Amino acid sequence: MLSRLSPIGLSFCLTTHLALAQGTTISPSEPGFTTGLWTRGNLLGDAGGLRSELWNYGITFGVQDINEVWGNVSGGIQRGASYDGVTLMSVGLDTQRAFGWVGGTLNISGWNIRGRNIAANNLLNLQTPSGILASPTTRLWEVWYQQSFLDGRFDVKIGQQSLDQEFMSSQYSSLFLNTMMGWPMVPSADLYAGGPAYPLSSLGLRLRTQLGDGFTALGGVFQDNPPGGPFNDDGQLRGSTRWGGNFNLRTGALFIAEIQYALNQPNNGDMDYGRHAAGLPGTYKLGMWVDTASFPSPRFDNTGLSLADPLSTGVPQMLRNNFSIYGVVDQMIWRPAADSPQSVGVFARVMGAPGDRNLISFSVNAGITVKALLPGRDDDTMGIGFGIAKVSRAAASLDRDTVFFSGNPFPVRGAETFIEITYQIQANGWWQLQPDFQYVFNPGGGILKPNNPAQSVGNEAIFGLRSVVTF
Amino acid sequence: MRPPAPLTEPIGSFIQSWARPACALSLKWVFAVVIATPILSGDARAAEQKGLLETMKRHSIITSTVPANGDQNPYAIVVAPVSAGKIQQGDVLVDNFNDRNNLQGLGTTIVDYNPTTKKLSLFAAIPRNLPQCPGGVGLTTAMTMLKTGWVIVGSLPSRDGTTKTKGQGCLIILDVQGNVSGTLTGPNINGPWGNMAVIDNGTTATLFVSNTGFDVGPPDDEPPVVNKATVLRIELSIPEGKLPTVTKETMIASGFGERADKDVFIIGPTGLALGNDGVLYVSDALGNRIAAIPNAATRADSAGTGREVTKDGLLKRPLAMIMAPNGHLLVTNGLNGQVVEIDPQSGTQIYARWVDANKAQSPPGSGDLFGIAMAPTGDSFYYVEDEVNMLVLAH
Numbered sequence: 121m122l123s124r125l126s127p128i129g130l131s132f133c134l135t136t137h138l139a140l141a142q143g144t145t146i147s148p149s150e151p152g153f154t155t156g157l158w159t160r161g162n163l164l165g166d167a168g169g170l171r172s173e174l175w176n177y178g179i180t181f182g183v184q185d186i187n188e189v190w191g192n193v194s195g196g197i198q199r200g201a202s203y204d205g206v207t208l209m210s211v212g213l214d215t216q217r218a219f220g221w222v223g224g225t226l227n228i229s230g231w232n233i234r235g236r237n238i239a240a241n242n243l244l245n246l247q248t249p250s251g252i253l254a255s256p257t258t259r260l261w262e263v264w265y266q267q268s269f270l271d272g273r274f275d276v277k278i279g280q281q282s283l284d285q286e287f288m289s290s291q292y293s294s295l296f297l298n299t300m301m302g303w304p305m306v307p308s309a310d311l312y313a314g315g316p317a318y319p320l321s322s323l324g325l326r327l328r329t330q331l332g333d334g335f336t337a338l339g340g341v342f343q344d345n346p347p348g349g350p351f352n353d354d355g356q357l358r359g360s361t362r363w364g365g366n367f368n369l370r371t372g373a374l375f376i377a378e379i380q381y382a383l384n385q386p387n388n389g390d391m392d393y394g395r396h397a398a399g400l401p402g403t404y405k406l407g408m409w410v411d412t413a414s415f416p417s418p419r420f421d422n423t424g425l426s427l428a429d430p431l432s433t434g435v436p437q438m439l440r441n442n443f444s445i446y447g448v449v450d451q452m453i454w455r456p457a458a459d460s461p462q463s464v465g466v467f468a469r470v471m472g473a474p475g476d477r478n479l480i481s482f483s484v485n486a487g488i489t490v491k492a493l494l495p496g497r498d499d500d501t502m503g504i505g506f507g508i509a510k511v512s513r514a515a516a517s518l519d520r521d522t523v524f525f526s527g528n529p530f531p532v533r534g535a536e537t538f539i540e541i542t543y544q545i546q547a548n549g550w551w552q553l554q555p556d557f558q559y560v561f562n563p564g565g566g567i568l569k570p571n572n573p574a575q576s577v578g579n580e581a582i583f584g585l586r587s588v589v590t591f
Numbered sequence: 592m593r594p595p596a597p598l599t600e601p602i603g604s605f606i607q608s609w610a611r612p613a614c615a616l617s618l619k620w621v622f623a624v625v626i627a628t629p630i631l632s633g634d635a636r637a638a639e640q641k642g643l644l645e646t647m648k649r650h651s652i653i654t655s656t657v658p659a660n661g662d663q664n665p666y667a668i669v670v671a672p673v674s675a676g677k678i679q680q681g682d683v684l685v686d687n688f689n690d691r692n693n694l695q696g697l698g699t700t701i702v703d704y705n706p707t708t709k710k711l712s713l714f715a716a717i718p719r720n721l722p723q724c725p726g727g728v729g730l731t732t733a734m735t736m737l738k739t740g741w742v743i744v745g746s747l748p749s750r751d752g753t754t755k756t757k758g759q760g761c762l763i764i765l766d767v768q769g770n771v772s773g774t775l776t777g778p779n780i781n782g783p784w785g786n787m788a789v790i791d792n793g794t795t796a797t798l799f800v801s802n803t804g805f806d807v808g809p810p811d812d813e814p815p816v817v818n819k820a821t822v823l824r825i826e827l828s829i830p831e832g833k834l835p836t837v838t839k840e841t842m843i844a845s846g847f848g849e850r851a852d853k854d855v856f857i858i859g860p861t862g863l864a865l866g867n868d869g870v871l872y873v874s875d876a877l878g879n880r881i882a883a884i885p886n887a888a889t890r891a892d893s894a895g896t897g898r899e900v901t902k903d904g905l906l907k908r909p910l911a912m913i914m915a916p917n918g919h920l921l922v923t924n925g926l927n928g929q930v931v932e933i934d935p936q937s938g939t940q941i942y943a944r945w946v947d948a949n950k951a952q953s954p955p956g957s958g959d960l961f962g963i964a965m966a967p968t969g970d971s972f973y974y975v976e977d978e979v980n981m982l983v984l985a986h
Contacts, residue, residue, distance in 0.1 A: 156694045156752040159853075165692035172661020172691040217655055220709075271649055385948070386955055388650050392929060392943040394905045398954075458954050459907065459926045496812065 178218030195580030204235030260364030312345035339377035372413025402451035446471035499546035533565035661691025667734035675740030676767025696729030696749030715769030726758010745783030803859030848877035862912025874909035928956015
């Protein structure tokens with residue numbers, strides 16, 4: 121408009137209003153609870169002023185509620201559907217905000233776990249369909265203090281920790297719901313109680329340092345057995361583990377170390393001379409863990425006989441130490457532009473453990489994810505993945521021994537494979553809905569139905585729906 | 592088993608600041624450096640230095656910018672030129688665009704960080720409703736502190752966090768205690784948005800303000816670009832001990848693109864920086880370019896969208912912008928975590944530096960940066976990471 125291109129000259133329309141502050145009548149039109157309800161990042165917003173009031177003391181809190189239903193329409197030991205859910209509560213303290221101590225963070229969290237475990241009741245598969253399936257209880261989870269140094273180049277974390285938060289993690293795999301896509305099958309099956317991972321944790325010390333040029337190293341030592349019981353009696357509800365109060369230090373030590381390389385991912389301070397377009401980002405990890413405890417042989421007893429031998433004592437031979445080596449790849453393989461919401465990523469995780477002392481000697485999971493597949497759904501993600509868990513040669517040999525000594529047919533366990541197709545709908549900032557389908561081949565690696573030993577557990581078609589609400 | 596994502600990300604995980612280790616040098620280069628160093632003068636070394644950004648070594652988080660009322664999303668940064676009232680010279684003033692529920696256009700507070708005491712205090716909590724400010728109060732990147740102690744801050748308000756309920760806004764004048772003393776409104780002020788450029792002569796001052804609110808509608812799926820954003824020059828008279836009064840206003844640039852956005856509220860010209868030659872540089876966010884408005888302090892007409900200094904390249908939605916002591920422009924990117932250094936004389940984009948490589952966004956740091964201000968030493972700068980409500984110093 122011409123008028124906007126013209127000089128205005130002396131302003132008579134621009135006015136100065138004087139001395140408003142003290143005498144102004146202030147309309148108390150604070151936004152209501154529903155204002156911005158659909159667009160904000162959590163359901164409660166500032167929770168009526170509670171969040172900002174706590175933040176004045178450096179305190180943050182979060183509540184996340186996950187509910188899901190699962191049903192197997194074929195296979196398993198029986199068909200059916202069930203509900204399960206968890207609520208995660210966490211409180212953090214920023215020590216700088218609280219009392220001026222720079223770089224410190226205290227974190228305390230806990231779970232309420234509820235519902236039925238469809239894997240235990242219907243499926244009996246190794247790679248259970250949901251990573252949140254666990255024994256119902258309400259328990260303390262993590263209690264740790266982290267101190268960073270050198271502007272964050274180095275940090276130390278001490279206290280009760282869950283290793284799945286930092287080790288063996290895969291960005292793209294975390295989209296999927298199957299347990300194997302989170303805390304993998306090797307540590308889940310081979311460590312005492314599945315190791316210090318959801319819903320458990322254990323005391324330990326973790327160090328992390330940024331090495332520069334995209335490399336990060338982290339490692340630590342942790343108590344290896346959160347419940348503290350023997351291998352075949354280390355349930356999540358054992359003793360004070362039920363409420364998370366078993367700060368056990370009496371069993372073995374779990375050493376774990378991981379080196380990470382971030383490809384095409386800048387760090388603070390990197391210079392960009394604009395000479396070439398940035399490549400697609402990826403993350404590569406190589407790690408291992410060593411456990412100093414003793415582990416039961418899946419095949420032999422303490423006299424060297426097969427556990428299937430009628431003369432066996434039934435007491436497994438204990439083998440000192442255990443270890444695993446693993447690798448993780450997350451790589452974006454396509455996006456139309458650097459600032460596009462659309463992208464395609466692939467991932468793979470491979471790990472192995474000794475076959476003479478573990479149920480699972482090898483596991484791999486991999487897949488592909490597509491973000492913003494549908495028009496107008498920039499924050500939705502679709503994924504297709506699979507997982508394979510290979511039963512160890514010792515466990516398979518026990519099955520052969522069972523055939524030999526009993527003279528009856530008995531399946532020899534091999535590998536269990538599943539495929540998963542999932543679509544995560546980011547309904548708004550605080551609500552995710554995720555329909556999911558999984559198909560399990562050879563559940564349990566090939567096992568008989570406990571309720572009908574004449575039949576093997578059949579391949580399973582499983583449907584699920586998860587809702588995640590962040591309060 | 593796998594848990595959901597953690598709810599309380601450690602604050603320390605947001606901090607990733609270190610200087611990259613020096614590249615390995617071959618023996619001949621080591622020899623050359625050892626021999627050559629003694630005969631290199633300071634000027635020669637300076638000549639090898641292409642700009643300011645390469646001299647930074649660290650990025651240090653200074654403070655959270657969230658005041659007691661929970662306001663979020665820090666935008667403007669102003670380093671106090673004088674001590675007056677609550678403010679000490681060198682203090683860093685930061686305003687907030689969002690309220691405690693993270694609704695955009697509802698932030699009403701300005702915090703004051705004192706680098707000596709390392710304390711954060713509340714400078715001003717402006718009433719949400721000022722009769723002279725149409726639509727409420729939501730503080731923007733348009734903020735300055737004059738040598739006389741007056742603080743002037745822009746408002747582009749909303750009632751629900753979106754442009755659907757956007758008000759016309761105003762400029763608010765605060766005294767040295769943070770009290771509202773007056774407002775500037777009028778038909779030529781509509782959504783004062785970008786960081787101000789200022790000529791401050793004490794008893795008079797000239798403000799350069801970008802306006803991005805003209806005819807901007809709700810943030811629909813694909814809101815249209817409206818080419819009605821302006822740059823207004825406001826000349827003030829500041830009698831001793833009295834409120835600044837407007838003596839003249841002139842629209843010196845116009846026709847820049849502006850549009851509503853469901854994520855970042857509004858996009859329009861955001862960075863204003865004055866060169867020694869009287870040129871006002873404007874970051875044209877939607878045009879992805881830097882424009883020059885010649886004779887900005889004296890011209891009597893609009894230069895339209897100005898002369899193009901540079902476009903695209905390292906620029907990724909340029910936002911707040913400052914003039915560094917070396918005569919180069921430093922501009923924050925909205926679509927990644929980079930600050931770009933530009934030689935405005937040649938129009939050369941010298942390079943960019945990652946100052947926020949937060950990998951939670953794609954590209955890293957996208958949507959995190961906004962305000963920027965030189966520190967008094969002239970060799971470092973403050974910036975905000977608005978996704979974590981932090982003030983950071985690159986030094």
